[in-house]
Amino acid sequence: MKFVRLENWATGLVIERPSMQILDVAANLGALRLQDAAAAEGIVQVLGDSGTASWSPMIEAWDQVRDHFNRMIEAAESESGAFVSQLIDKVKLRAPLPSASVRIFALGGNDAEHVRNIVKAITGEEFPADKFRQEKRDGIPPWGFQVMPDTVIGSGALVVPPSGVQKFDYEGEVGIVLGMGGRDLKAGQVKFWGYTAWNDFSIREARFGIGPQIHRGGLNWALEKNFDGGNACGPWMVVDEDRDISRLRVQTRVNGKTMQDWSTKDLIYGIDETAALISHYVTLKPGDVFASGTGPGTAAESGRDGNRWLKPGDRVEIEVDGGGILSNVVGNW
Secondary structure, eight states, X not given: OEEEEETTSOEEEEEOSSSOEEEETGGGHHHHHHHOHHHHHHHHHHHTTTSOSOSHHHHHTHHHHHHHHHHHHXXXXXXXXXXXXXXXXXXXXXXXXXXXXXXXXXXXXXXXXXXXXXXXHHHOOOOOTHHHHHHHHTTOOOEEEEEOGGGEEOTTOEEXXXXXXXXXXXXXXEEEEESOOBSSXXXXXXXXXXXXEEEEOEEOGGGGTOSSOOOOSSSOOOTTTOSTTOEEEEEEEEESSOOOGGGOEEEEEETTEEEEEEEGGGBSSOHHHHHHHHHTTSOBOTTOEEEOOOOSOOGGGGOTTOSOOOOTTOEEEEXXXXXXXXXXXXXXX
16 A cells, blocks of 8 residues: 655545556545445544544554555445546645654664765775674664654755755665654564655755854754755655565655665664654654665765765666655756
C-alpha cells in the first residue's frame, strides 16, 4: 500500500491498475459507502471527513483499519467508474509526512564508509572504516539532529538554498515512520509502519572552513540542514509491502548519473536502536519519523574542490526499493 499527501494535506492512495493513479481518500468516501459502508466509516474514524488529519490515529489503529483502506483500493480498481482518480504525474504532491507538525529525528554519521570518506576529505586523515563501527562496540551512542517539519518538501518541488551558499550537497536516505510509541523501549520492541525516500540536502562550507560561521558551542541549531527545502521526501509512503527496512537499496542520481548506491544493511546504528535510545528521554509516538543517515558518495566526500557539488538546474533523484523516485530540481540562489 502507498499513501501520499496531496497539496491541501488530504490523504491519497496510489492505485496501480490499470495505470498508476492517485485516489483522494476523502473525495471517494461516498463511492466506498455504496460498496462497503463499514469500511468507509472506519476510515472516517481515523482520518476525519476531510482526510487532512494527522495519520497518527490511523497508524496507532493500523491492525484494525488496514482492511478498510485495502477495500477502497480494491473497489476503486474494480469499480473505476464510481471512483475519481488522477494520473500520478498530474497531481502535485506534498511530502508524505504523518502530519505538518510531526517530530523528525535524523541520524548523522551512520555509514562507516561515508564517515571515513568525509573525515579524509575534511581533515586529510585516513582511518579504516571499522574505526567508526568500533565506536558503537565501545558503547558510544548514535548522534543526530531534529528536522523542522515545515522545511520538508515533496517530490517535484524546487529546492533553493539560502543566498551565499557555495557547497551544496545531497544525501540519499530512507525516512522511516514508527508504528508505535512508548518510553524506555528496547530495540526489539520498536515497530515500524512505513518508509519513504528521503533527501537530506546539506550546506557544507562551514565543514571545510569557508564562508560565514553558522554555529558555535556544544549544541547548535543544525541550520545547515534546517533551511526551507532542506529536506525532501516522497513521492509516497510505503506501508505493508513486506519489505525489510534493514535491507533497502538506496540510489542517488544527479542529472541521471549515479552518485550513491548503498543499502540500509550497512548502517552502523539501526533505527530501532536509535529509537530505543531516544525513548529513554522522551516518550515516542506513533508517526514519529526517523531519517536513516546516508551512505557513501556525497559531494562532500569529493573534497572542497570536488566536482560533485550541486548547482542550479541539477535534478536530484533518490530511489529506494519500492519507494518510487523522489525527484527535485535545484533552483537559482
